[in-house]
Amino acid sequence: MAIETALSTGYGQRARTTSRTTTAGRAKQPSMVPALAALVVLELVGELIVRIFALPVPGPVVGLVLLYVAFTVHGSVPDGLRATGNVLLQHLMLFLVPATTGLMMHFRRLGDEWLPIVLAAVGGTAVTMALTALTLRLFLGRRRAP
Amino acid sequence: MIPGVDGLWTILQTSPLFWLAVTLVAYQVAYAIYLRAGRHPLLNPVLVSIGLIISVLLATRTPYPTYFDGARLVHFLIGPATVAMAVPLYTHSERFKHMLLPLAGALLVGSVTAIVSAVAIGWTFGASPDTLLSLAPKSTTMPIAMGITEKIGGSPSLTSLMVTLTGISGAIMAGWLLKLVRIDDVATRGFAIGVTAHAIGTAYTFQLGEVAVAFAALGMGLNGVLTTILVPVLMRLLMSH
Numbered sequence: 001m002a003i004e005t006a007l008s009t010g011y012g013q014r015a016r017t018t019s020r021t022t023t024a025g026r027a028k029q030p031s032m033v034p035a036l037a038a039l040v041v042l043e044l045v046g047e048l049i050v051r052i053f054a055l056p057v058p059g060p061v062v063g064l065v066l067l068y069v070a071f072t073v074h075g076s077v078p079d080g081l082r083a084t085g086n087v088l089l090q091h092l093m094l095f096l097v098p099a100t101t102g103l104m105m106h107f108r109r110l111g112d113e114w115l116p117i118v119l120a121a122v123g124g125t126a127v128t129m130a131l132t133a134l135t136l137r138l139f140l141g142r143r144r145a146p
Numbered sequence: 147m148i149p150g151v152d153g154l155w156t157i158l159q160t161s162p163l164f165w166l167a168v169t170l171v172a173y174q175v176a177y178a179i180y181l182r183a184g185r186h187p188l189l190n191p192v193l194v195s196i197g198l199i200i201s202v203l204l205a206t207r208t209p210y211p212t213y214f215d216g217a218r219l220v221h222f223l224i225g226p227a228t229v230a231m232a233v234p235l236y237t238h239s240e241r242f243k244h245m246l247l248p249l250a251g252a253l254l255v256g257s258v259t260a261i262v263s264a265v266a267i268g269w270t271f272g273a274s275p276d277t278l279l280s281l282a283p284k285s286t287t288m289p290i291a292m293g294i295t296e297k298i299g300g301s302p303s304l305t306s307l308m309v310t311l312t313g314i315s316g317a318i319m320a321g322w323l324l325k326l327v328r329i330d331d332v333a334t335r336g337f338a339i340g341v342t343a344h345a346i347g348t349a350y351t352f353q354l355g356e357v358a359v360a361f362a363a364l365g366m367g368l369n370g371v372l373t374t375i376l377v378p379v380l381m382r383l384l385m386s387h
Contacts, residue, residue, distance in 0.1 A: 039226035046229070056374045058289040060228035061367055067232035077233055085230035088223065089359060092349035094173045095224045097195045098217035099288060099306075100314070100346070104200045105210050106307040116273035117304075120281050121311035124264035125342055126323055128285060129316060132256030132365075133329045133338035139248030140334070 031080030038081065039088075042066050159208065165216025172198040185353065187318045192346055224345070231348075231367075234360035241333060241357070242364065249337065253365065256341040257372045260285035261380050264308070275385070276301060282377045284308040287344045290370045294377050309344065316343025317350040332358045340365025 046066060047059030055062065071077055110117060158164045176194035183189050203213055214221070242249065264281040273281070279300030283291040291309045292302040320339050329335055332354050339347040340362030348362040 036226065039229045042229050043225045056290070056293055057370060058228075058287065060225045061370065063225075063229040064232045064235070064363075064367065067229055068236055071232060071236040077236055081230075082233055085233035088227040088230045089234070090352055092224075092227050092345065092352065093192050094170075094195075095220055095227055096192055096313075096346055096349060097169055097173055097199070098214055098221040099224075100192055100310050101196045101199050101203075101213065101217070102210060102306060103196060103310050104203065106303065109304060109307065113273060113277055116268045116271035116277065117281075117308070118311065119271055120264045120268040120273070121284065121308055122315045122319075123267045124260060124281075124284065125312050125316045126319055127263045128256055128260040129320065129323055129338050129342040130327050131259045132252050132341045133324055133334050134327055135255040136248055136252035136334045136337055137329060137331070139251045140245060140331075 032084050032087075035078070035080040035084035039063075039067075039084070042070075159206065159212075162216035162218075165213045166219055168199060168202060168213075169195075169217045169220050172202075187321050190314060190317050190350070192317070192349070193314050228345075231359070231363035234356050235363055238357055238360040241360075249364070249368075252337065253341060253368050253372060256338070256365070257285070257369050257376055258380070260342065260369070261373065261377055262384070265381075265384055277304060278385070279381065280304040281308055282381055283373050284312045285342055285344060286370045286373045287366065290374060294374055298378055298381055310346075313343045313346025316347045320347065320350060333361045336361030337365040340367075341369045344369075 042063040043060050044063075046061065046063030049055065049062050050057065050059045172195045173191065175198060176189075176191040179194055180186070180189045180191045199213070202208075203210065261282050264284050265278050268278050268281045277300075279298055280295050280302075282298070282300070283294040283305060286294070286309070288306055288309050291305050295302045295305040316339065320335070320343070324335050324338065329338070335354060336351050336358030339351055339358075342365075343350075344366050348359065348366050351358040351362040
């Protein structure tokens with residue numbers, strides 16, 4: 001039901017964008033609001049699903065899956081959602097700043113056990129990233145071979 | 147009556163708008179520095195922003211919760227942005243479909259390596275058992291990682307520190323590390339960054355293009371789910387030795 005609401009927001013906005021393309025340039029801006037509404041509604045639905053089924057993933061991730069399913073059903077990504085999604089993802093670093101600043105709450109802990117903590121974080125990250133990339137390349141290469 | 151400097155400061159400090167402004171301005175400054183320095187990885191905008199903000203908070207003796215109250219509006223946008231990752235994911239879904247097995251294999255290797263390497267390094271350098279439990283889920287996003295730690299009896303607040311350090315160090319080292327192991331393919335780069343360094347890494351991949359963002363989002367999402375399943379099992383194995 002809510003997926004349909006979000007989808008129809010997408011549809012409606014696509015139709016509006018199309019009909020407005022004649023009023024050059026200004027056509028894209030108004031479509032930000034319905035797109036943002038669709039994203040927030042899907043996040044909310046995701047949050048509800050997570051609570052109801054006690055899923056161990058965050059609500060927005062379920063919202064992401066719902067939107068993906070909606071795109072699959074619809075067959076394409078509405079222009080407004082593409083534009084708004086791009087703006088949001090472009091500034092993802094900014095959105096992460098307030099939570100990341102919470103680092104300051106742990107200075108004392110970092111002082112007590114800084115060596116294992118920093119080494120595990122940095123060393124573990126380097127090993128994981130390199131191994132994941134090398135594994136993927138290995139499997140892709142093997143599969144591409146005749 | 148016009149308030150004095152102290153009075154003005156009290157008004158500013160108690161207004162949520164002030165900390166919102168500090169966050170936005172700090173990020174602008176950090177981003178300008180980053181661009182000016184030719185996108186030098188060590189000047190990662192998230193790292194420089196939090197450096198600036200923490201300096202202001204320490205200098206003004208402002209507790210973090212007071213700050214977060216004001217910056218909440220910015221933080222809130224992580225949710226819609228996460229949902230919006232469906233756009234690059236759907237757009238490049240044809241590419242995933244041709245490489246499902248290699249992706250699954252790399253995901254499994256990455257997920258296990260993230261957990262085992264963190265715990266092994268921590269153990270080698272004398273971390274306490276409580277700390278070891280809190281290190282395990284460090285490669286997933288903050289809410290997932292904290293949920294896992296809570297379930298296995300570690301300290302969620304230490305986990306949030308680990309998640310932050312992992313994301314920032316991942317974004318800083320990604321460029322040279324992947325060049326060092328000679329990975330040129332943007333899809334492979336994106337996937338490895340997403341699996342390892344969650345949202346902070348994924349935010350970094352924006353400058354590698356939409357394909358990288360799509361693969362990073364995929365890696366991040368899948369690793370979140372797999373880590374939730376793997377950590378309790380692996381930790382039982384590791385801690386019994």
